[in-house]
Amino acid sequence: MADGAIAADQLKLFIERIERLEEEKKAIADDISDVYKEAKANGYDAKIMRTIVRLRKMESHELQEQDALIETYRAAVGLS
Structure with a gap:
């Protein structure tokens, strides 16, 4: 049963890491979008x-x- 608890804890850590990375990915995508908007505002x-x-x-x-x-x-x- 201890192995099941360890596996569950490890799974939770993986999920949390993925969620953090997804948040970072969204923030980067927003930054890229802002750069395109800025370029468009400058006539590109x-x-x-x-x-x-x-x-x-x-x-x-x-x-x-x-x-x-x-x-x-x-x-x-x-x-x-």
């Missing part, structure tokens, strides 16, 4: 900024592959 396009942030996370070869596919699709629909 937040949607394009989000795209640039996403692209900067990509590996070079992934970015090149995506660019090639976009160009192929643009040409196929007459946007080139």
Whole structure:
């Protein structure tokens, strides 16, 4: 029975850590949102900024592959 109590205590600690991290994640998401709002207020396009942030996370070869596919699709629909 002692093992069950220990396991329950450990589980509770894990849950509490997750909850704290979720709160931190929410606070960070709010901070990021505030930065986008500030940038928008200064005349920048937040949607394009989000795209640039996403692209900067990509590996070079992934970015090149995506660019090639976009160009192929643009040409196929007459946007080139």
